[in-house]
Amino acid sequence: MQWFELKNWLELSTGLDRDSLHIYAGVGVQLAVAVILRRSLASPIPWFFAVCVALANEYHDYSFSSAAPNAAQQVFDEAVRDIWNTLLLPSVLLLIARFFPEWLTGKREQGNAPDRSDENASLK
Known part of the structure; x- marks a missing residue:
């Protein structure tokens, strides 16, 4: 399965749009690397x-883009939006x-921690 097909499959199987998937992927990668x-x-x-x-994902998308x-x-604008969504x-x-x-x-x-010894002394 190619990378693009995998992303399409994730979008269809989860019911989430690509922008949402970018958000979850960014946080997921950060948390997974922190744990590992x-x-x-x-x-x-x-x-x-x-x-x-x-x-890397946006480079892959851009390099395999068949846009006119x-x-x-x-x-380019979509790539910037995707990076923004992923990294915010x-x-x-x-x-x-x-x-x-x-x-x-x-x-x-x-x-x-604030030092409260002066406050306690003045209350006595």
């Missing part, structure tokens, strides 16, 4: 794999995990 390599989502490595997969030369701009959530997850990890865990890191 035992890396946190705060590491750029799982995100980088998602970028590589998105770019005057439709090249439309193919992985990028958001990377930024949250790196800079705001308490949003994911619900607790602050040890070094970021």
Whole structure:
């Protein structure tokens, strides 16, 4: 089964459109690489794999496109939209995990806990 046929099969069997599949694929690749390599989502490595997969997929689509030369701009616009859809959530997850990890865990890191000893002393 060719790559294009596999993507068509996924679209038909799941009932999801291609834009939705791009979103799930981006997050799925990022999470799978994080689990396989035992890396946190705060590491750029799982995100980088998602970028590589998105770019490789669009290169494949673009290189095997049989669009007429005057439709090249439309193919390019679709590729940009696909990359945007694929990488938006992985990028958001990377930024949250790196800079705001308490949003994911619900607790602050040890070094970021505010010192409340002055507040307690003034209340006495």
